[in-house]
Amino acid sequence: MKNISVKNRVKIARIERGDLTQGKLANLVGVTRQTMNLIEAQKYNPTIRVCLLISKHLEKSLDELFWIDE
């Protein structure tokens, strides 16, 4: 239950775009840079709202960006 971990490629996708820093993406999404840092480091599970906003600004689908690592 608690040992299922979520992975993401937010950092990769952001860097691929070339024009976004952690801070800029955080601003666009409406979270702090520290929160974005933790998300990119895959240190915890963000809410779907934040994920949807990340997905929107990185122009990637949710399914491309987030998955269950089993």
Add this chain to the structure above:
Amino acid sequence: MKNISVKNRVKIARIERGDLTQGKLANLVGVTRQTMNLIEAQKYNPTIRVCLLISKHLEKSLDELFWIDE
């Protein structure tokens, strides 16, 4: 920032399957029935981990199930 709401069609997708009650789906996902009820009623934003598990058990993509209502 706070006025962006997340919508989902979890309830519709669950009922379409025909074999799952709120309680059964909650069990599969590993949350309580009350939590699943609130998610289906779109009363708050679940974490991506819960969304991924819902998506897996309903056999729908994240993008089909969750979106931003603007």
Add this chain to the structure above:
DNA sequence: TCATTTTGTCAATTATATATTACACTTGCT
């Protein structure tokens, strides 16, 4: 109709996502 299952909802608590402030380390630029 009656019994059982399923759902909606409430109040109170716990767990955790997110904010805030801060600081050190790296990287790129000139």
Add this chain to the structure above:
DNA sequence: AGCAAGTGTAATATATAATTGACAAAATGA
């Protein structure tokens, strides 16, 4: 060498996701 911008991370505080226990009402089926 510097300075500025970007990053990783820590400690503490706040907001809210999620739990627990409970009850009434609606739905389902005999």
